[in-house]
Amino acid sequence: MKLAILSRNAKLYSTRRLVEAGQQRGHEVRILDALRCYMNITSMRPSIHYKGEDLRGFDAVIPRIGASVTFYGTAVLRQFEMMGVYPLNESVAITRSRDKLRSLQLLARKGIGLPVTGFALSPDDVQDMLKMVGGAPAVIKLLEGTQGIGVVLAETAQAAESVIEAFMGLKANILIQEFIKEAGGADIRCFVIGGKVVAR
Ligand SMILES: Nc1ncnc2c1ncn2[C@@H]1O[C@H](COP(=O)(O)OP(=O)(O)OP(=O)(O)O)[C@@H](O)[C@H]1O
Numbered sequence: 001m002k003l004a005i006l007s008r009n010a011k012l013y014s015t016r017r018l019v020e021a022g023q024q025r026g027h028e029v030r031i032l033d034a035l036r037c038y039m040n041i042t043s044m045r046p047s048i049h050y051k052g053e054d055l056r057g058f059d060a061v062i063p064r065i066g067a068s069v070t071f072y073g074t075a076v077l078r079q080f081e082m083m084g085v086y087p088l089n090e091s092v093a094i095t096r097s098r099d100k101l102r103s104l105q106l107l108a109r110k111g112i113g114l115p116v117t118g119f120a121l122s123p124d125d126v127q128d129m130l131k132m133v134g135g136a137p138a139v140i141k142l143l144e145g146t147q148g149i150g151v152v153l154a155e156t157a158q159a160a161e162s163v164i165e166a167f168m169g170l171k172a173n174i175l176i177q178e179f180i181k182e183a184g185g186a187d188i189r190c191f192v193i194g195g196k197v198v199a200r
């Protein structure tokens with residue numbers, strides 16, 4: 001098969017390993033910088049161009065799109081999808097995963113247990129919402145942070161209120177979450193295939 005890896009840095013370990021594994025299995029693997037892909041959106045013959053070249057004939061695409069380039073990266077991936085190229089992760093799945101609120105709502109819909117989580121827009125609703133999630137200590141998160149950036153633990157109701165008001169003042173979207181002490185700062189990553197956790 002002819003595979004494309006959307007990655008900004010060919011030297012990254014994860015990218016190199018994907019190339020290696022693909023080649024070992026006899027595939028042709030090409031690394032493309034998503035930010036250098038530009039596209040022609042037409043209904044009959046959608047195309048992607050790369051440094052002057054018309055990209056054709058890819059069977060599958062492996063997106064490695066960083067959080068800071070989600071918008072452009074997923075637009076390029078969508079274009080591959082429009083061209084009938086199979087994506088390892090769909091653009092819509094990536095967009096969903098980058099928004100903490102949206103991903104929690106999707107998990108909740110499937111009945112997965114989650115910490116009690118609140119979301120509000122107006123500072124006038126902060127006090128009651130804080131009460132709703134069980135009061136302090138509470139965790140306050142930016143909707144679009146990753147790797148712990150924008151996650152704050154507020155020990156007291158007063159601290160929580162001032163952090164929330166500060167974020168709201170900056171027009172940042174945040175969610176407020178019950179603090180799960182038993183988690184002890186652990187971070188569990190689960191690999192789900194076909195609706196089952198296959199590794200963690
Ligand atoms: N409700 C909570 N109770 C206790 N600890 C929490 C809670 N939420 C987050 N944490 C701690 O903070 C860390 C970072 O939070 P979280 O994983 O939600 O954000 P992130 O790593 O920035 O984003 P993402 O995992 O979506 O990339 C978690 O790994 C966990 O250790």
Ligand SMILES: [Mg+2]
Nearest residue numbers: 146147148187
């Ligand atoms: Mg995390």
